[in-house]
Amino acid sequence: MSTDISTKFIVEEAKESRIHEVDFDTLLFGKEFTDHMFECDFIDGKWQTPTIRPYQPILVDPSLKVFHYGQAVFEGMKAYKDDAGQVWMFRPDQNQIRINKSAKRLAMPEFPKDWFFEALNRLLVLDDAWIRKGKGNVVYIRPFIIATEPAIMAAPSTQYKFMIILSPVKSYFRGDVSVVFAEHYSRSADGGVGAAKAAGNYAGQFYPTNLAKEMGYQQVIWTDSNEHKYLEEAGTMNAFFRINDVLITAPTSDRILDGVTRKTVIDVARREGIPVEVRKITVAEVVAAAKEGSLKEIFGAGTAVVISPVKSFSYQGVDYPINKPEKSYADLFKELITDIQYNIVEDPFGWRYKVSADNY
């Protein structure tokens, strides 16, 4: 009954590209998709034939388990094209490992590593024209697994669908954001699924984030659900704090996602000789640092935005502005990381992954 990983991919190419319908100058994040998608169904205890076909809607039963019990995990990755036209991914091994970790926590089957990479390479080679050269252009890659058994019993699904869809995006400049430190609402619990990239983790944040937006803030930095004492993560990003010249971020846990950009920032910072502390960081400590002027920066780190600087935070009704120093860590990391991603500089860490038809 186990998956036969030597099964050949079925590839059905689109008859005509839709690329001429897309205005690459006005792309909204995640609204347009490329010509092809990957899908593979888990039925009868095994993953069936991996298939690439033209991007298209899927026909599903209203009793689809993901609609009712939220069994769904995903990853966020990107493909970059350098000036020579070569396409690269960035640390895709990390996403491959993590989607299977997430799947396990949600009682879903793991997807074979070889197929994960073959699917990515095939899709990106097929849809190469959608990946434009140079910084500012990128194709966002969304692998995901959903529970597809048509049954509304509250138990793990017996059927799943693994898909990869690609969305061309502009790496946008969002501007520095104002955030709120969470005092009542929470993102996740000890012993919960906060460390998994589970769909349900995101829906729960929308309402409290809307409340913050109504008050003029763009994001929430989540604190621990027990005491709201420790600063944890920003929901779609990990959070970094710079006090004087020390960079601090919370350790990963049950509640905090092990972000690829987070790990990358830590490694790059250490290489640059910046002192990094991976430890619990309290709200009190950050508020005190803001008051005495030693809080130099706060920023989020995640695949979608890479680095998102914070210009002020609010806590207990008080706004604390942050005056980003001229030599900003946020700016430095953003440049160093994107330069590696776009093959502009050397890659001493071996993080770049060359996309090629030679890989399948």
Place this chain on the structure above:
Amino acid sequence: MSTDISTKFIVEEAKESRIHEVDFDTLLFGKEFTDHMFECDFIDGKWQTPTIRPYQPILVDPSLKVFHYGQAVFEGMKAYKDDAGQVWMFRPDQNQIRINKSAKRLAMPEFPKDWFFEALNRLLVLDDAWIRKGKGNVVYIRPFIIATEPAIMAAPSTQYKFMIILSPVKSYFRGDVSVVFAEHYSRSADGGVGAAKAAGNYAGQFYPTNLAKEMGYQQVIWTDSNEHKYLEEAGTMNAFFRINDVLITAPTSDRILDGVTRKTVIDVARREGIPVEVRKITVAEVVAAAKEGSLKEIFGAGTAVVISPVKSFSYQGVDYPINKPEKSYADLFKELITDIQYNIVEDPFGWRYKVSADNY
């Protein structure tokens, strides 16, 4: 832009019933569905025309927001047919209020109350033949709302679909279950979405429940995520504890669902002169009561199973058997509640709701 609630329903009846294809003696929970379903889309800031059509698959984009960010809430209800052939629902007003509370917590639009009831009445009248007479036969009703915007930006959806599907089921006798008190994993956090009937709350429980099953237990009774000190709920049911003759259940909170059967049990118990305490209940207290023999019963209460008696619990590796007394509260409540549901006895609480074409 607001919904015009006077809009007339569109009803497209099935040309032929599928009822002869279904073996009512071997029904599995939630696998078969009746001839019709209800759907209504939220687009451009309002709910569009409410529609009943033959039960059928729906065509959706792979970027459907519910697949990626878990914006999905649901309800569980039942329809009962008495010996005279009249169909009843049980406290449907409670489900109508709760689905909108759940929707609000997940940043989703509330569904109009009048349409909720018109949809239920129309569906149940149309699919009357699927509801068999008498205890043991029931149609399970599943209203749900899913996020349907085709876009993978992590923000609330701009489009939703509200649906109701009906599944004929046998009210099965599952037998008394063995449970584990959670010591590591958690169902929900303070400030989280545990009180909402959100899809993501269920997926997170499957893996720890599987671990319990591998050890020979059927269910987990969740404890608070902070200290695992207080007994909270059973995931798809609220939990009740009987120490000597006192019935104890946890108060509802951010973390605990305000169950309709839970409320019903409390009211029925009080009418029967049973002392009821709605208060925090500690693991230590229940373990001590089990040791000294004063723990008489534990049971779960929920729409699907009504009352589910527990025959033993496990904590810190020790199994504590529970010897259900002859005059069991669990048995008493199950009989009293189902007798009201099937119109066998008087309904002093006014809980029964008569399903009728007169309601639309």
